[in-house]
Amino acid sequence: MSKRTNSAKRQLILDEAAKLFKLKGFGGTSMRDLAAQVGMEAASMYNHIRSKDEILELICFHISDTYIRQLTEVEQMAATYVEKIRALVGRHIQLMIEDGAAVSVGNNDWKYLTGDTLEAFKTARKRYEKGFAALIEQGIAAGELHAVNVSVALFTILSAVRWVELWYRPGRNVTPEELEENIMTILLHGLAK
Numbered sequence: 001m002s003k004r005t006n007s008a009k010r011q012l013i014l015d016e017a018a019k020l021f022k023l024k025g026f027g028g029t030s031m032r033d034l035a036a037q038v039g040m041e042a043a044s045m046y047n048h049i050r051s052k053d054e055i056l057e058l059i060c061f062h063i064s065d066t067y068i069r070q071l072t073e074v075e076q077m078a079a080t081y082v083e084k085i086r087a088l089v090g091r092h093i094q095l096m097i098e099d100g101a102a103v104s105v106g107n108n109d110w111k112y113l114t115g116d117t118l119e120a121f122k123t124a125r126k127r128y129e130k131g132f133a134a135l136i137e138q139g140i141a142a143g144e145l146h147a148v149n150v151s152v153a154l155f156t157i158l159s160a161v162r163w164v165e166l167w168y169r170p171g172r173n174v175t176p177e178e179l180e181e182n183i184m185t186i187l188l189h190g191l192a193k
Helices: 003-024 031-038 052-075 081-098 100-108 115-141 150-162 176-189
Strands: none
Touching: 003 031, 003 052, 003 100, 031 052, 052 081, 052 100, 052 115, 081 100, 081 115, 081 150, 081 176, 115 150, 150 176
């Protein structure tokens, strides 16, 4: 089997695992469930992946690494803090639209990570939250944002976009662009005219 084929099968396993974990939870999904989903024998899956725990780790860190990379890109932008926050929230929403199952796993099943892996993931989450909070704090200091509690603002924004991975799917009465624009309008300007 070629390296490319092996890599494609591994990615298929990760993609399908994310969907099953989102649907049934990490604890409710067996390797046999996953093998059936990808059309392989359970024993054959171990040629591509070490364990269910490794699958969880790879999915969770794919999401946290993506969020941190996006944060770093936004931090380095030559833009106002409002534009930076808008860009970061936009990237957050895009990831949920494009890879909603994996985002769901990163949001909900990370608690099944163990030991050093769990600590590393918590550190990555804190890095993202601190970086996002710093953008809000700097926006307040620059007079671009209302003087509100930074933690309240941060977790309101993160909570306000978290539902996207649960609700959005093609065929809803809103395009990805309209969804993002609607969320941005509400978060940055409120509902009041």
